[in-house]
Amino acid sequence: MSRHVSWRAGGCAERVYVPADLADLAGFLKGLPPGEPLWLVGLGSNLLVRDGGLRGTVVLLHAALRELRVERQDARGAVLYAEAGVASPKVARFAAVHDLEGAEFLAGIPGTMGGALAMNAGCYGRETWEIVDKVLTVDRRGDLRERSPSDYEVGYRRVALQASSADASRPPLQEWFAAGWLRLPAGDGARARQRIKELLQRRIASQPLGEPNAGSVFRNPPGNFAARLIEDCGLKGYRVGGAMVSPKHANFIVNTGAASASDIEAVIEHCRLTVAARRGVALECEVRIIGEAARDEGER
DSSP states (O other): OTTSSTTOOOOOEEEEEOOSSHHHHHHHHHHSOTTOOEEEESSOTTEEEOTTOEEEEEEEOTTTOOOEEEEEEETTEEEEEEETTSBHHHHHHHHHHTTBOSOGGGGGOOSBHHHHHHHTOEETTEEGGGSEEEEEEEETTOOEEEEOGGGEEEETTEEEEOGGGSOTTSOOOOEEEEEEEEEEEBOOHHHHHHHHHHHHHHHHHHSOTTSOOOSOOBOOOTTSOHHHHHHHTTOTTOEETTEEEOSSOTTOEEEOSSOOHHHHHHHHHHHHHHHHHHHOOOOOBOSEEESOOOHHHHHO
16 A cells, blocks of 8 residues: 555555446445445545555545546536546646636645545635535445535534435445535636646645655644644654654654654654643644554554
8 A cells, every 4th residue: 555645655455446437436336245344545645554454445546536527617617527536736727727716725735536525625725615516425335426515514624424414214334425516716717827836836845745745644723733833842853763754844744765654653643642741732633544553563
C-alpha cells in the first residue's frame, strides 16, 4: 500500500481490485462475501496504512471512476458530474475552462472527489459540500442510489448519513460516494484560473510539497489552529525514524525517505499527547489510520 498512499509508507493488502468503471464496481461488490473486509481508496492522500497491512480487499478508484462532464448548463451556471476517482484539482481546472467559478479551492485539495465528499474537504475558507447539488452512492450490495445534501449531517471535516435517511427495511450497510453533482455559478474563466494559480502559489510557499505527506494531520480546534499549537510546543523538526514534523508547516508530518507507518503514527501520537499536556487541547486526527500493526510491533 506504500505505492498507493501519499505518505509512501505502509504494509501490504491481501487483495487489490481495480474496477473498469462504475458498473463493474457495482457488479464486483455484489459478488463479495458479506463478511469480506473492504477498503475503497482514491489517491490515498488522507490515509495511513499500518505496517501489518490490510486484511480483505482494497478497491482502487483513482484509475477507474474518472468521468467528469458538464451535466447541464445555462446562463446562470452549470452542474458538473464528477466521479469519485477524479482528482479534485482537475475539477477546479475543468470548471474554470467552462467559465464557472466557485470550485477554485478544490485545486488546493490533493485528493479525489470521493475523499473530498467523504470528509467535506476544504481549504482557504471553502468546503466541498458548499457546492454539492446531489451525490451518487454505492453500497456493499452494489446498489446505486442518488442522495441529496439533506440526507447528511455535514460539518467541519465530517459527513455522516442521517439516521432518518437510512433504509429501515435493511440492516446498516457500508456506503461510499461514487460521484457527485456540483452546482457552480457562471463566471469569468480567466479570473478563476488566476485564482487557482494564486492558491497553488500559496500552497507551494507554505507546505512541504517536495516530501511525501498526507496534508494536514489534525483538524483545527475551534478558535485555534493545530499548526500553531504544535509549533508553540516546539515540535517542528521532531522526528521518529524517517518521520518528521515539517519545519515548514507544523501540521504536516513528512516522510524524509524511509519512514515506516509506525514512525509516522508515533509522531502523530507524540504531537497529540504533547499539545494536550502543554496547551490543554485535544487534537483530533484528520488522517484516517487503518490496518494492523506489524507483528513484532504488536508483540512488544
